[in-house]
Amino acid sequence: MTSRKKLILLTVLIILFLIVGCKKQKEVDFKPASIISSSENLSTVSSLNEEILISDFIDVSKKSIVMTYDGGYYPLEFDGTLYSEKEGVNFKNTDGDKLYENVVGIINSLPKRSVMDVYHESKNLIKDNKVMVIYIDGWGWHQYQYLKENYQELYLSKIKGFEKALTVYKPVTNSGYAAMITGQPPYINGILNRDFREVKVETIFQYIEKINKRAVLI
Structure with missing residues (x-):
């Protein structure tokens, strides 16, 4: 095998390795989000193409807190959906408006x-x-x-x-x-x-x- 062919083969192998590595990295980096009460985990969005309506798990008339991976801390008193997108989970209201990105969790039954x-x-x-x-x-x-x-x-x-x-x-x-x-x-x-x-x-x-x-x- 000539040096040029070896170089091309090596380059192709490196590119394939990087592509596979990137795919694995994306799988590892997905950030899940959970709905929890003060005592238990009620549901979790943990992979792509998942979504859950929060009123299926909590009383949305009672105040909850939405927390995000970037330190967000937002009161929530209405229904909506947690849905996965790219590397994480977002929250949209019932009209379909995206309100919060990179959600780590929604906490219901809050301590005083x-x-x-x-x-x-x-x-x-x-x-x-x-x-x-x-x-x-x-x-x-x-x-x-x-x-x-x-x-x-x-x-x-x-x-x-x-x-x-x-x-x-x-x-x-x-x-x-x-x-x-x-x-x-x-x-x-x-x-x-x-x-x-x-x-x-x-x-x-x-x-x-x-x-x-x-x-x-x-």
């Missing part, structure tokens, strides 16, 4: 609380009181329930007044903490995941400084 309440309640209390917020990283509702059932003698198990709270997407330290100190979801405060560090809105610390009070983060 959100982690963003930490900012708003601290802001109200700090005017006339000293406020301490203890942030326990990685501590979730299921861990608390497990602790109460299995380790009743521990201090945390005996504290009254715990309430379930809705977090944000992506549920990692940076995003959750930023939501607590800004009162805003990731698509507004700018902290979408662990790769983002610069907050785009006012934090509780900046507010405290603005009203001539002091804050310490330990």
